[in-house]
Amino acid sequence: MTDDDDFAAYQSLAEETEDHRWAFGTGFSDPLEGIDTSVPAGVDGAALAAYCLALGDDALIYSHRLQQWVTRMPELEEETALANIALDLLGQARLLLSRAGQAEGAGRDEDRLAFFRTEGDFRNVRLVEPADADFAELAGRLLIFSAWRLALFGELTGSADPVVAAIAGKGVKELAYHRDYAAQWVIRLGDGTALSHARMQAALAAIWPLVDELFRSDAVAARLPGVAADPAGLRAEVDGVLDAVLGAAGLDRPTGAPLAPVAGQAGREGVHTEALGYVLAELQSVARAYPDATW
Amino acid sequence: MDESRDQVRSDWPLYEVFLRGKRGLNHVHVGSLHAADAQMALRHARDLYTRRNEGVSIWVVAARDITASSPDEKDPFFAPSGDKVYRHPTFYEIPEDVPHM
Numbered sequence: 001m002t003d004d005d006d007f008a009a010y011q012s013l014a015e016e017t018e019d020h021r022w023a024f025g026t027g028f029s030d031p032l033e034g035i036d037t038s039v040p041a042g043v044d045g046a047a048l049a050a051y052c053l054a055l056g057d058d059a060l061i062y063s064h065r066l067q068q069w070v071t072r073m074p075e076l077e078e079e080t081a082l083a084n085i086a087l088d089l090l091g092q093a094r095l096l097l098s099r100a101g102q103a104e105g106a107g108r109d110e111d112r113l114a115f116f117r118t119e120g121d122f123r124n125v126r127l128v129e130p131a132d133a134d135f136a137e138l139a140g141r142l143l144i145f146s147a148w149r150l151a152l153f154g155e156l157t158g159s160a161d162p163v164v165a166a167i168a169g170k171g172v173k174e175l176a177y178h179r180d181y182a183a184q185w186v187i188r189l190g191d192g193t194a195l196s197h198a199r200m201q202a203a204l205a206a207i208w209p210l211v212d213e214l215f216r217s218d219a220v221a222a223r224l225p226g227v228a229a230d231p232a233g234l235r236a237e238v239d240g241v242l243d244a245v246l247g248a249a250g251l252d253r254p255t256g257a258p259l260a261p262v263a264g265q266a267g268r269e270g271v272h273t274e275a276l277g278y279v280l281a282e283l284q285s286v287a288r289a290y291p292d293a294t295w
Numbered sequence: 296m297d298e299s300r301d302q303v304r305s306d307w308p309l310y311e312v313f314l315r316g317k318r319g320l321n322h323v324h325v326g327s328l329h330a331a332d333a334q335m336a337l338r339h340a341r342d343l344y345t346r347r348n349e350g351v352s353i354w355v356v357a358a359r360d361i362t363a364s365s366p367d368e369k370d371p372f373f374a375p376s377g378d379k380v381y382r383h384p385t386f387y388e389i390p391e392d393v394p395h396m
Binding site: 075076077078080081084177180181184188 | 307328329330331334335338339341342343346
């Protein structure tokens with residue numbers, strides 16, 4: 001095959017455009033194009049900022065944990081798949097933290113919020129904090145996280161805040177793929193060899209104590225009727241998905257007790273596991289060492 | 296569980312990937328990848344070959360299922376058509392009132 005043949009093959013994939021560079025797609029779009037970013041009348045701006053911050057923190061911290069798998073995945077193809085997922089979540093984090101900064105109105109942008117807050121100021125759920133002990137834990141945590149977040153974003157597509165609704169509308173397509181990817185692996189491992197089954201079951205048992213927190217009632221969401229989703233209302237959909245996947249995988253639903261909040265406080269109140277500090281140390285070190293750097 | 300599946304293979308088989316672009320009419324070969332089965336190959340193809348918004352449809356084919364012509368057969372296969380330019384339908388005038396030509 002000559003170079004010309006290679007070029008022609010990829011050119012035919014592109015739309016009619018002057019940009020015929022190798023394998024570059026076209027038709028990219030901005031998810032917030034044409035959307036009014038002012039806080040809608042009647043919406044509590046401080047609560048909206050706190051809500052977007054929490055959802056953005058979930059994606060930011062989990063994206064970082066997924067990025068830590070890059071160069072450690074068992075196959076090149078899986079590594080690219082996981083990097084894509086981490087990038088999707090980083091994109092969601094950027095949009096949500098930007099929205100939090102806008103709603104807060106104190107001049108903090110996405111970078112300020114991501115890199116210059118300390119542990120107690122983060123509002124992510126504790127599920128996203130621990131490092132995965134093995135590939136089975138990666139698949140199990142990703143399944144639970146994406147099933148939950150997909151149910152949540154499904155609700156938020158009808159949010160009274162048009163920016164939150166647009167972010168959710170973009171996110172549901174991404175999360176549907178993440179859930180599918182994770183479900184495929186949970187089923188392969190659960191329905192695979194005796195060893196893969198045992199390790200998948202053990203991974204679910206290790207993650208399970210952190211699941212209950214996803215459905216805890218949330219004081220911030222309660223201040224945003226019509227804008228936020230009630231966490232407790234997501235449980236039926238998520239349970240249905242998990243039961244279907246675990247059933248197909250031949251895995252048992254774990255029965256371990258939930259990890260209790262500390263004095264009634266958990267991730268959404270800024271009380272975290274010790275694992276979060278390690279994530280932030282890595283995530284924030286460059287920005288804090290060179291606070292005026294641009295890249 | 297099927298005990299025969301306890302046989303571990305060190306490599307996944309190779310699949311060839313074909314994409315159709317937004318305005319393309321046919322699927323075009325873009326590359327290959329490794330996957331345990333066809334369903335996984337389809338997802339890997341999505342993750343490896345459509346990251347830059349290239350495609351709207353993906354085919355994957357196990358490389359072992361492709362029967363290819365051999366370079367040794369190049370002359371008997373392709374040389375005989377080299378001098379038969381009359382096989383192109385270009386030796387007549389197209390009437391002006393024939394559309395879509």
